[in-house]
Amino acid sequence: MADRTLRSAAVMAAGTVLSRLLGFVRIALLAAAIGTALRADIFTAANTIPNSLYILLAGGVFNTVLVPQLVRAIKNHHDGGQDFTNRLLTFGFVVLAVVTVACVLLAPAIAQLYMPAELHDPSRAPERASMIMFVRLCLPQIFFYGAFVLVGQVLNARRRFGPMMWAPIANNVVACASIVIFMLIYRTGDTPPTYSHGEELLLGLGHTVGIAVQLLVLLPYLRASGHLYRPKFGLRGTGLGHTARLGIWTVLFVAVNQVTLVVVTRLAIAGTASHDPGAKAGLFAYSTAMLIILVPHGIVTVSLATAALPQMSALAADGDLVEVERLSARSIRQTLAIVVPAAAAMIAFAYPIVTVIAGYGSGKNNLTLMSYTLMALALGIVPFTVQYFQLRVFYAFEDTRSPFFLQCVIAATNIAAAVIGVRVVLDQQNLRFSGVVLGGAYALAYLVAVLLSRPVLRRKVPRVHGAGIGLPLLAMVIAAVIAVLAGRGVIWLLGMAVEWSGPLGALLELAVAAVVMLPVYAGVARVLRIHEVNDVVSMVTSKLPGRR
Secondary structure, eight states, X not given: OHHHHHHHHHHHHHHHHHHHHHHHHHHHHHHHHHOSSXXXXXXXXXXXXXXXXXXXXXXXXXXXXXXXXXXXXXXXXXXXXXXXXXXXXXXXXXXXXXXXXXXXXTHHHHHHHTXXXXXXXXXXXXXXXXXXXXXXXXXXXXXXXXXXXHHHHHHHHTTOOXXXXXXXXXXXXXXXXXXXXXXXHHOSSSOOSSOOHHHHHXXXXXXXXXXXXXXXXXXXXXXXXXXXXXXXXXXTTTTHHHHHHHHHHHHHHHHHHHHHHHHHHHHHHHHHHSOOOSOOOOHHHHHHHHHHHHHHIIIIIHHHHHHHHHHHHHHHHTTOHHHHHHHHHXXXXXXXXXXXHHHHHHHHTHHHHHXXXXXXXXGGGGHHHHHHHHHHHHTTHHHHHHHXXXXXXXXXXXXXXXXXXXXXXXXXXXXXXXXXXXXIISOGGGGGGHHHHHHHHHHHHHHHHHHHHHHHHTTTSTTOSTHHHHHHHHHHHHHHHHHHHHHHHHHHHHTTTOOOOHHHHHHHHHHHHHHHHHHHHHHHXXXXXXXXXXXXXXXXXXXXXXXX
């Protein structure tokens, strides 16, 4: 079972790696095209809102509740879950269409919700108008996001994990193409402070078309998986009422998350919308840093968790608590074996990382503050990873109520720390540091989450984790610190002869550091007998040419 989980995770991880790389190409192109300050924040907020609203209105149910239900339907229904799945997809598509149309009609009000007071200054009228237009152009993404996840979860339930992780590559290709066209047409010199109508149309529609293409790529795989979709209406007798009852708590869970996102977005934009001169770290800096820290999450954590959730659901249904604990603990350790050194590297090499990604055009003016934001967020990767898996254990038991109350505490901690940090600790002259403060608030919130979740989880799995996580984590931290020190030492020595300047120099610095750190980390892990690291190394080396 462990080998099967790793194999499934490896297929998903490969697609995610390429998708993430293209995602960073998109960010680099955006930084060169529109900068990294207020102009970038306006588009970033508008392009984020559709996904946020989708998650708020349906995403929590689609992502977490439906997989266990689909697995049970495929396993127990005489038709292999065909009728259940068709009714579910039809209902989901109709709901998404209605919600999308309503949101497009309410675009101005939705945009206002995410605007801080600083953006209502009379001098910011052009920026306000651009944000409303971008929101209107991007909101159709709600339907395509939702349909993509619905179809993808059907594939996951049928153990076809790869397509959902590979499809976003198409989205990134389309988005990158639209930005390149944007630069060819409109990028003639210094980045202007506001957008023209043509710029708004090209950027907004280009990214919306990318999400639509991402959905279309999945459709052939649905048929290949053995499911033939036919629209079928009506929910009576399908057991979807049980799904809906489970979904209530999940909707409340994501609603709390989205309240946090609205607050964070407003505070982040306030940093770049203020008239504070000089470099600024706002929403673009925060979002870019968040994407960076989510690389190991997307490649490793999501892949392992997605592969493990159906197995944990089956074990929980059978009442095998011992195996549920073993599978969840093993998955966490396997994930942390990659996440811990990644977090350490992000803290130690934050500046060259953001230089490679955003050090182009006017984007290079904000690199220092962006690197500080990355450092702050990187502190939260480990607790976020542990909490992500702990929530999957709750979902395996069809418990969506406990995660909601835990998320309320996380949200309250995040919001309180963010508001106090930005509005109280920072004065109007220092709002440019808002992204850094928001990163620290995020890390603190998930540390609190891990500490509070474990005693609650023990009510379901009495022997959950314990020293089975703590001691290996300590060993991984030691190995990661030694590897980072070795990498920084070599960079310092080479720095006497090599100048690490610009994106190319930063990329070379990161490459050298990786060449040093990877074998050092693997070697120390072997000495400390961190078996999960050795398992990952063995899995990778077994795929190399000449190895069986």
